Amino acid sequence: xxxxxxxxxxxxxxxxxxxxxxxxxxxxxxxxxxxxxxxxxxxxxxxxxxxxxxxxxxxxxxxxxxxxxxxxxxxxxxxxxxxxxxxxxxxxxxxxxxxxxxxxxxxxxxxxxxxxxxxxxxxxxxxxxxxxxxxxxxxxxxxxxxxxxxxxxxxxxxxxxxxxxxxxxxxxxxxxxxxxxxxxxxxxxxxxxxxxxxxxxxxxxxxxxxxxxxxxxxxxxxxxxxxxxxxxxxxxxxxxxxxxxxxxxxxxxxxxxxxxxxx
Amino acid sequence: xxxxxxxxxxxxxxxxxxxxxxxxxxxxxxxxxxxxxxxxxxxxxxxxxxxxxxxxxxxxxxxxxxxxxxxxxxxxxxxxxxxxxxxxxxxxxxxxxxxxxxxxxxxxxxxxxxxxxxxxxxxxxxxxxxxxxxxxxxxxxxxxxxxxxxxxxxxxxxxxxxxxxxxxxxxxxxxxxxxxxxxxxxxxxxxxxxxxxxxxxxxxxxxxxxxxxxxxxxxxxxxxxxxxxxxxxxxxxxxxxxxxxxxxxxxxxxxxxxxxxxxxxxxxxxxxxxxxxxxxxxxxxxxxxxxxxxxxxxxxxxxxxxxxxxxxxxxxxxxxxxxxxxxxxxxxxxxxxxx
Numbered sequence: 053x054x055x056x057x058x059x060x061x062x063x064x065x066x067x068x069x070x071x072x073x074x075x076x077x078x079x080x081x082x083x084x085x086x087x088x089x090x091x092x093x094x095x096x097x098x099x100x101x102x103x104x105x106x107x108x109x110x111x112x113x114x115x116x117x118x119x120x121x122x123x124x125x126x127x128x129x130x131x132x133x134x135x136x137x138x139x140x141x142x143x144x145x146x147x148x149x150x151x152x153x154x155x156x157x158x159x160x161x162x163x164x165x166x167x168x169x170x171x172x173x174x175x176x177x178x179x180x181x182x183x184x185x186x187x188x189x190x191x192x193x194x195x196x197x198x199x200x201x202x203x204x205x206x207x208x209x210x211x212x213x214x215x216x217x218x219x220x221x222x223x224x225x226x227x228x229x230x231x232x233x234x235x236x237x238x239x240x241x242x243x244x245x246x247x248x249x250x251x252x253x254x255x256x257x258x259x260x261x262x263x264x265x266x267x268x269x270x271x272x273x274x275x276x277x278x279x280x281x282x283x284x285x286x287x288x289x290x291x292x293x294x295x296x297x298x299x300x301x302x303x304x305x306x307x308x309x310x311x312x313x314x315x
Numbered sequence: 316x317x318x319x320x321x322x323x324x325x326x327x328x329x330x331x332x333x334x335x336x337x338x339x340x341x342x343x344x345x346x347x348x349x350x351x352x353x354x355x356x357x358x359x360x361x362x363x364x365x366x367x368x369x370x371x372x373x374x375x376x377x378x379x380x381x382x383x384x385x386x387x388x389x390x391x392x393x394x395x396x397x398x399x400x401x402x403x404x405x406x407x408x409x410x411x412x413x414x415x416x417x418x419x420x421x422x423x424x425x426x427x428x429x430x431x432x433x434x435x436x437x438x439x440x441x442x443x444x445x446x447x448x449x450x451x452x453x454x455x456x457x458x459x460x461x462x463x464x465x466x467x468x469x470x471x472x473x474x475x476x477x478x479x480x481x482x483x484x485x486x487x488x489x490x491x492x493x494x495x496x497x498x499x500x501x502x503x504x505x506x507x508x509x510x511x512x513x514x515x516x517x518x519x520x521x522x523x524x525x526x527x528x529x530x531x532x533x534x535x536x537x538x539x540x541x542x543x544x545x546x547x548x549x550x551x552x553x554x555x556x557x558x559x560x561x562x563x564x565x566x567x568x569x570x571x572x573x574x575x576x577x578x579x580x581x582x583x584x585x586x587x588x589x590x591x592x593x594x595x596x597x598x599x600x601x602x603x604x605x606x607x608x609x610x611x612x613x614x615x616x617x618x619x620x621x622x623x624x625x626x627x628x629x630x631x632x633x634x635x636x637x638x639x640x641x642x643x644x645x646x647x648x649x650x651x652x653x654x
Contacts, residue, residue, distance in 0.1 A: 121551075121555050122555075123551055123554065123555065141554040141555045141557070142555075142557065143555070143556055143557035145555070146555055146556065147551070147552075147555045149548065149551070149552070151548065153546075153548045153549060153551075153552050155549065155567070155570070155571070156647055156648070157570045157571070157573070157645075157647045158570075158647075166552070166553065166556050166558075167556035167557060169562075169566070170553060170556050170557050170558035170559070170562050170566075171556075171557045197647045198647075199647070213552075213556070217556060217557075
């Protein structure tokens with residue numbers, strides 16, 4: 053009985069994993085020149101934590117995410133999930149990119165079903181697609197094609213495509229960067245709700261200070277390229293948060309100072 | 316779900332679903348009366364005076380023109396009761412007037428006044444004569460052509476598609492095939508004709524090879540460029556969701572490349588027509604190309620024009636078929652060219 057109770061009480065989906073990034077450095081070779089992008093980055097995310105990676109555009113945050121996703125290998129250093137080294141992409145670590153990158157030839161349903169289909173689970177677990185669509189508020193749009201969706205809806209569909217895999221680590225690469233400000237604000241609230249309900253660990257890359265403070269447990273500030281960790285700020289505030297909370301406003305000023313943008 | 320999202324979707328479906336209403340729908344179709352008059356003129360020109368040559372279907376032709384005029388007149392008056400048909404006829408009004416006038420002019424300068432030299436420019440009733448008296452030979456020729464074309468085209472398109480996908484996917488295939496493709500591909504398939512006719516056991520199999528070759532080249536190149544041009548982000552998405560290589564090819568690369576593939580299939584179809592006709596004229600003893608050659612040999616120019624018209628309809632029909640298949644498979648694309 054006790055076990056059953058615990059399971060009921062646990063959030064839906066897999067529990068979050070622990071991510072460790074140990075002294076990771078990375079560079080690109082461009083026309084014979086070496087372009088360093090990451091310089092000795094060490095960080096960790098505890099299970100169920102939402103960590104924001106904040107830094108100027110093009111500083112190398114997205115490169116770090118590609119390494120965490122397993123899409124690229126670091127030149128030096130190590131990345132571990134629950135103590136196991138990352139050696140390739142895995143559906144337990146799903147990325148939501150800045151562009152929704154929905155497949156235009158598939159309906160919303162077909163796009164969301166992608167992960168289950170790729171792993172041969174679609175036939176037996178069809179209902180999960182409908183659940184994911186409902187979770188992001190896209191029920192009834194399953195037969196629409198991506199070109200019929202607004203930017204916000206497309207990004208919701210991309211989110212559903214990630215969530216349907218019940219990831220233990222959700223990697224968000226400026227997922228709201230291209231949305232209009234009103235849609236962005238409402239999506240931030242929804243993302244926090246989804247994360248708190250599901251209990252996965254989340255990495256959020258953003259260059260929006262307010263977004264980081266509104267959503268994250270911890271904010272890691274990166275320097276300009278090559279990206280080094282400049283500071284780490286714990287956001288000790290309960291959810292749901294209010295954007296005009298004096299504590300957050302104070303943190304916002306400190307973060308802007310760190311980024312060199314304060315007046 | 317926000318309200319803006321809903322309205323965006325609703326607006327986009329509206330645009331596709333609503334057809335503009337024709338305000339004139341329902342009343343008498345006055346253009347139809349003009350069209351009926353034009354067909355009547357064509358009929359009167361045909362019966363106006365005896366033919367300068369010996370054509371056996373002049374009367375039947377005149378009656379057919381008259382019947383068309385009558386049918387159009389009835390449709391013009393009854394427009395309000397025949398709904399969708401009337402709407403389609405209305406949009407065709409200019410054509411329905413110009414076609415009979417062109418026929419009347421053609422009739423006048425060939426059968427009634429010897430303006431154009433005979434027998435090189437037969438009148439319309441000479442074509443009617445071919446269709447009524449020689450339809451069996453013409454029909455057999457169409458079937459032969461279609462069989463040859465279908466086998467050659469499907470072989471070439473399949474081979475080109477597979478080759479194009481492997482070129483886009485595999486570096487090793489690219490290394491070996493690309494130079495060969497660059498050398499051989501641009502060569503017109505018809506240049507192989509003399510070689511193919513002695514290298515293959517029959518002119519028929521040689522023609523299959525040539526048609527396949529002509530089709531295969533554009534399909535290969537376009538499929539290849541389609542697969543090579545697929546955005547890396549599409550692969551990233553699939554890989555993070557647990558896709559294997561097979562899934563990446565079948566469910567990402569190929570569907571993403573399909574618009575290009577269809578351009579290749581279209582170009583290949585055009586090239587295959589050219590090779591078909593040449594092959595039939597020079598080697599194969601059947602088909603529309605052979606029929607054209609045969610008619611010219613007997614100086615039966617009526618048969619030649621009749622066969623040309625049938626060939627035009629066949630080729631156009633096949634292109635239409637290809638576009639229908641494309642529209643069905645690429646329904647997700649916006650702004651497709653209508654054929």
